[in-house]
Amino acid sequence: MAKATSIKEALARVEKESGVSLAQAEKVDLTAQVPSIEKMDASLGVLKACRHLSLSTNNVDRIAGLNGMASLEILSLGRNQVKKLEGFDGISETLQQLWISYNMLEKMVILP
Template identity: 50%
Template sequence: MALKPTTCKEAIARWEKEKEEVATEAKVIELQFQWPPIEKMDGALSTLVNCEKLSLSSNMIDKIAGIAGMRSLKILSLGRNYIKSLAGIETVAETLEELWISYNPIDKLRGIGVMKNLRVLYISNNLIKEWVEFNRLQGGWKSSRRDWVAIDSRCDWIKL
């Protein structure tokens, strides 16, 4: 008998019970390593309006969704999932500063250009062949006043 995947709503409820906190008021929410794994990011995440750091790593998520209402989100961790593209990330373009998305089958960085405040992109062990999308970053990553760090399996820490 196959196990039914954990929904985001169920994972949030488990988190609240374990932490004895109200998720809508929390700044850090860790939903990584769910069993059974989360397969879909859904609208339950948009209720986490005060969340600054969300970890959904090591699940079975295939696309970025459900984060439009997360107006405080600064750090998003989606490593070790099945995410194929960055589509859906644009809903947090105004606030997101760090995107940790290693070990996914992402082959293009399409969509990264709208990330106004992104300063850390940890994207190692993906399938990316071309890095031209960096040129589309708002304001240009080379001229940014902040230090930029991008990490990929073909290179070490790079200060761009």
């Protein structure tokens, strides 16, 4: 079985292929990485200008590493393994859309 792709590796691959500095990119697409991304981590913090981040169709099981993404408005996590909706503290002021279909959500807690 192949080792999972890290966020850092996926970001480096996308930056190399696109020729665009990800620090200025407004849309970052890490969809369907091969091998799949399994963990979100602090490497996402370099995406300072990112408004739309797609991590769909991977094997992410936990939402994390979003602190520092002060511009994030759309987060696409469809077709992963997310079980709980948590980890939004750093983006709660800017996030407008969360795409989370086809995951493993066990329950959802909505706080007042």
